[in-house]
Amino acid sequence: MKNKQHRLERLRLREAEGSLTEKERTELLAIFAELDAEEAEALKPGKEKSQKLQVEKAELEEMASQLQDIVTEHKRL
Known part of the structure; x- marks a missing residue:
């Protein structure tokens, strides 16, 4: 991982300098x-947990x- 990060930094530096070869760009x-x-x-x-929670929230x-409708109906009685 450290080597990849180091290589990325070197390539980005060369890109900023405008000296990146086509092979390096690839x-x-x-x-x-x-x-x-x-x-x-x-x-x-x-993301999966977030989607499940959104579904659960909608259900709740x-x-x-529905419970509020029941309470409202009972108050009318």
């Missing part, structure tokens, strides 16, 4: 793609609405 893009994939994988469990809101 390598830089490959490193970025790999980092993006790693990030997406790391975020996956959190629907239940609360």
